[in-house]
Amino acid sequence: MPSLSAGHLIVRQLEEHGVARVYTVPGESFLDVLDGLHDSSIDTVVCRHEGGAGFMALAESRLTGTPGVAMVTRGPGAANAMIAVHTAWQDATPMVLFVGLIPLTDRGRGAFQEFSLEGWFGTTAKQVMVLDDERRAAETVAAAMRLAVSGRPGPVIIGLPEDVLVRTAGTGTVPLRAPADAEPASRALGELVSRLARAERPLLIVGGDGWTADDGGQLAAWAAAARIPVAADFRSYDAVPHLSPAWSGWLGYGRADTLAGRLDEADLLLFVGCARTDVLSDGYTRGLAAETLLVLQDPEAAGHAGRIDLHIPAAPAAFVAALPQPGAARGSRSGAWMEALAADQARYSVPAADGGTGVDLGTAFGLLEELLPENRILTYGAGNATIWGARYLSHHGAGSLVGPRNGAMGLAVPAAVAASLIHPGRRVVAVCGDGDFMMNAQELAVAAARKAAPLIIVADNGGYGTIVAHQRRHYPHRPSGTALDNPDFAGLIRSFGGHGERVEETADFGPALERALGSGRLALLHLITDPATMAPDTSNAAGTATGSTAGSTAPEPAAAGGNR
Incomplete structure (x- = not known):
């Protein structure tokens, strides 16, 4: 050679x-x-x-x-x-x-x-x-x-x-060196299971990368059998299937106030694949005192706040593969705690109309949930528009979500293009606000050139909504530097040879969505929304967490994981 x-x-x-x-x-x-x-x-x-x-x-x-x-x-x-x-x-x-x-x-x-x-x-x-x-x-x-x-x-x-x-x-390449993948020691697993068995109100929190559909499904099934509710970290909503009876929603921006309250009530927290960060804990105000078990590949547990009673340095796959029978972790615990959290989330995820002018996003995302196939891939940028998707669109396995956990704008479009190239047989949907969409809309040219066909949903409220909401709270009646004058996004997608429609009324969204999904082409729906509607109300789940102060220190609804 x-x-x-x-x-x-x-x-x-x-x-x-x-x-x-x-x-x-x-x-x-x-x-x-x-x-x-x-x-x-x-x-x-x-x-x-x-x-x-x-x-x-x-x-x-x-x-x-x-x-x-x-x-x-x-x-x-x-x-x-x-x-x-x-x-x-x-x-x-x-x-x-x-x-x-x-x-x-x-x-x-x-x-x-x-x-x-x-x-x-x-x-x-x-x-x-x-x-x-x-x-x-x-x-x-x-x-x-x-x-x-x-x-x-x-x-x-x-x-x-x-x-x-x-x-x-x-002339030659070098041999591949697989990364060290520590398997949980039997002694550490035994201690973890014993602690879980003693807990009355445990909560398992999943997050991070490295999940597969098998890992997430097996862990969710194990947790359900052990009567442990499962929540996800911010932008890790796909780690476990949402159809699991243990599924309890997500923490971080846009979370239900009820789940935030349950975080305070939990007497044991088991983190798998993620750490207790500021976003997950509502700015280091929730869940800090509970007994904490950490299954995290990083031996330094960088970014984790608060106590650690047991740390198992393993990736999710290795941990799931080593789990014992769920009965050992169940102890004498009834299913009431898990069922209560699952019921909270079931109520929270039922689409509800937001009211106001233009396209009602609560209704629109309810239709998306009905019409999208189960194996869809969702991509998000940052900003308030993403909260409707997180709340009303379910996931059925890992590898179905790409979104920035650091709140970076502009990821939704390029991620959707890449997802369409990686999985050309799956429906890919990007959820964007108008500000987020324009950050990297140029990558639609790549989709057009490659004949990729993601669907882009652009919720247009004519401004950087997250910042508008903060201004309304801290500087009322003094809008400054947040207004956007947008072009015809549907016309832009048509210029690439795609299917584009501008939708101004809620009643027109369903037919427009069906046409976009049936076009077989790169498609975009430009939804004109009410500028007064910033994000869904996080406190509208029926009932509250018993004994908690749900929502008292919640982040502002506008803080939807974005810098705009």
Whole structure:
């Protein structure tokens, strides 16, 4: 076999890791890698903005379990990709970002687009690597892919100096090194089960990445048999199936006040795949005193607040595989506690009309729940519009949701495009506000070019709704810097050859949705909504949690997981 350049060997090593797609905005700084992709089995997805490329890579990771890979150029390209790196960092999602760099011979001279890779990404990546030695090309890629999924998962950055890429690097890839996957020790599992058996009001909270439909389904079934209600962390709603009798809703922005109250009542909390963070705990105000069991791959439990009585450093799959029979964890506990939480959530998830002018989103999302197939994939950006989807659209297995847990706007569209490429046979729906949609609407060009057919729902209230709600509370009658004057989004999608409709009345939504779903094309429904309706009322579930002060310290309804 002839020797390969470093750029070509990087591609070979990615193939060895089973990478199916790379998402890129091309740059002259990594031309040799692009040339290596020309004859590769890897699909090169050419994006329109580096932020969109990064978000697509993040979606790839969430939906496939393989670290998503993005490639961007130096300086401005790397700057544009930063939002996706920050999202992967805070969300603990594995990703590898390749960044083309200036030649080694020009380093430190203020050359065109020169910047400090470590300075930019050093605090938002697990590691920043620079390929200064072409002979280590394959080794560097293998190390990055392994590091991205080890411990607390996250993004890894690889800098590629332009002149190093074209140097002869060798002929062979390096063997894959599987990450250490600790299995729960029998002694620790025994203690966990004993603690669960003694608890009267336990609550299991699932979250994070790495779930499969089998893992989530098995854990939900085990919890139901052990009479333990199951809730999800913010934007992890798909970890377990919602049809489970143990399903109790989600915590974080938009959660039911009843569930927040139950968090205060619980005498034991079992976290699997996630930690007790500020969002989950309503700003470090709930569930801090309860006995706490933590099943988290990260041995440092980074980001976890409050007590830890037992920490099992294992991934969800390993924990689920090691679980004993549920009877041992049930003890003498009746099913009343679990049934009460499930009933709370059942009431909370029944679509209710919001009232007001324009399209009523409560009614609209109720119709979406009825008409979408069970294996749908939902993608979200950030902002108030996402709360209707989280509340009224159910999930039936892991790998059916991509959304930013860090509140980054602009993820919904690129994630939907990526999901449509990864799973062309499944219905993909992006839920966006008008502000969120315009953050990365340019990636619809990728969907059009690839004949991908996601459905984009844009709820248009003419403003950055989350900030409007905060302004109304803190600076009443003084709107400032939040109004949006929007174009015809339906016309935009038609310009890409897709199906687009503007919907101004609730009665028109159902027929429009049926036409969009039946079009077989990229589709968008532009819903004109009442600017006065900020988000569904989190306190409208019938009944309250006994003995709690449900809602007393809840985040403002407008804080829908977004920065706008």
